[in-house]
Amino acid sequence: MSDEELESFVRKELSDIRRDIAHMQQMTTDLIRIVGNTNGMLEEVQQDVNVMKQDIDVMKQDIEAIKQEQKRMSDTQEQRGRVLEMLSYRSLAHDADIRDLRRVR
Template sequence: MSDEDFKSFVRKELSDIRRDMAQMQQMTADLIRIVGNTNGMLEEVQQDVNVMKQDIGVMKRDIDVMKQDIDVMKQDIDVIKQDQKRMSGTQEEQGRVLEMLSYRSLAHDADIRDLRRVR
C-alpha cells in the first residue's frame, strides 16, 4: 500500500470514526433529554401520589367521624325504639280505659232511659 493509499485509508477511517462519534453524541443527547423528561414525569407522579396520600388521610378521618356518628345514631334509634314501645303500651292502656268508659257511658245512658220511663 502506498503512502497516499494509506493516508486515504486513515482519512476515511477517521471520517467514519468522527461520523460514529457524532451519532453517539446525538444518541447521548437524546438519552439525556429522555431521562430529563422521565425525571420530570416521575416528579409529577410523585406529587400526585403525595396528594392522593393526603386525600386518603382526610377520607380516613372522615370515615372515623362517620363511624362515630353512626354509633350515636344507633343509640338514638335504641332510645326511639324504647320510647315507641312505651308509647304503644300507653296507647293500649288508654284504649282499654276508653273502652271501659264507653261501656260505662252506655250503661249510664241505659240507666237514665230506664229512670225516665219510670217517671
C-alpha cells in the same frame, strides 16, 4: 468511520441519553406528586368515612330510642283504650240506671 465521526456519534447518543434521563426524572417527579395528591385525597376520604361511621352509630342509637318511645306510646295508647272502653261501659250502665230511675218516678 473516522474518529471525528465516532466522537460526533457518541456525543449525539450521549446527548439523547441525557435528554431521556431528564425526561424520566421529570416523569418520576410528576408521578411522586400525583401519588402524594392521591394519598392526601385518600386520607380525606378515610376521615369522611370515619365521620360517617360515627354518624351512623348515633343514628342507630336514635332509632333505638325512637323504637322504645314508640313502644311506650303504643302501650300507653292501649292502656288508654282499655280505660275508655271501661268508661264507656260505665257510662252506658249509668244511662241505663238513670232511665230506670226516671221510670220509677
